[in-house]
Amino acid sequence: MIRIDGVLVSPGEGGVYGERMLKGYRVWDPYRSKLAALVHSGKAPDLLFGMVVLYLGAANGTTVSHVADYVDTVYAVEYAPRPMQDLLEVARRRKNVVPIFGDATRPSGYASIVESVDLLYQDVAQPDQVGIFMKNAAFLKESGIAVLMLKARSVDVRRDPAEITRETVAALEAGGFLVGHVCRLDPYHRDHAAIVVTRR
């Protein structure tokens, strides 16, 4: 990952969402992107040139555009039509983004087009985030790494986020995954935790 004077950036065509440019690089703001916040914590998996990424919950393609700057191919799955319009615009300009209008809770809907991936990145505002993760882990290579951005408020607004994080970690471990790193995304994103996972 590239940093200029401590500022996280990505190489690529700018002007996607009005991001600042720094010496020709696109500034990747941890307050806007959870993955950037995780990188700031120092425990994010490196985005490498040859990687293939499955990105669940691509939304407006903001973070997707930065990921695409680093890796080989991004399969970006989004379910809602409105953000999909923006994601499509990003995909038209970035030739390594494959936009998929699909439902991450039903991976069989896109199983006929997604290849096996090095990185599974999940950022979905759904209650059953572990279930979605387990289903989509089918696409993850043996040596692959996964990042689960846990939105505790989407799981249950009434419960303590720390408790939900603990439960999620336990569920992942019971599901045959090795939880490498758990980190809260405060102060960049409230009530979010990033969980970095590999296969056992």
Next chain:
Amino acid sequence: MQHYWFGDVSDDGQCVQAPSDIAALASRFRSLHPDMAGLVVLSVDTAIACGWVPDRPEYIRRLRKVCIAIAEEEIATYYAQSDRELLQMVRMLDEMDSVVNLLSERATEWYIVRNPGFSRKYRAITAKKMVARMKGDSSTPLSRVAADIERISATRSALMRDVSSLADRVAPNCSALVGGLVAARLIAKAGGLRELASLPASTVQVIGAENALFTHLRSATPPPKHGIIFQHRRVHNAPKDLRGRVARVLAGKLAIAARIDYFRNEADPEFLESAQARIDGAGADT
């Protein structure tokens, strides 16, 4: 046998390519729902071995074309639904309401600076009359602003009628029960007619009372009896101790009405009559 977007691959590696034009590939993709349990995850090498593409860049290029075409079509279909525009109209209406209120409050303060002896106390001047009075203050900056506020209010009233008549068409049964405007607000809050039709009656009852509902869930406050449906006369005219019951019955009938609207999209006089009778009955003290 594995079914991929570019073709079918048998277990011994035999491969049958799919037709290559984009429309055919898109419809093939829609029909494919491979079983996740028996899935052999696609490998681009298979597509190359199959002769589908010479290399990876070409593979991604073709896949992107198909995926973009599919997404464009899905988005177009989504926006073609009749309730999409209604949603925006309702939100615009609410936005205009608050804008008109904000502007007229600010303008009133301004008017008072220019007319130090003026006070609204004991004069029962509505916001509308107030704006008219400011407009009369000939050709000052304030009067120009007041004229604009009046214009926005007029546009707002026209929009309200449009919302109501569109709701009559999109959701005839809901509109017949609670009026076009309230029906439109319910649909907007739920996020669409399909969404409203899939909500349980208990949720329909408290749509629009989210603050009260979540305060109730967090602490020991009583649960809300009604949300948007309070605007229905049977609910707000009911004596306080019966309001909960009326709201509950109305919400129950609305939930059914929304389903009829979504699945049949035509008024059902028989249902409406019995529902109306039931709602009227709930308000009668027994």
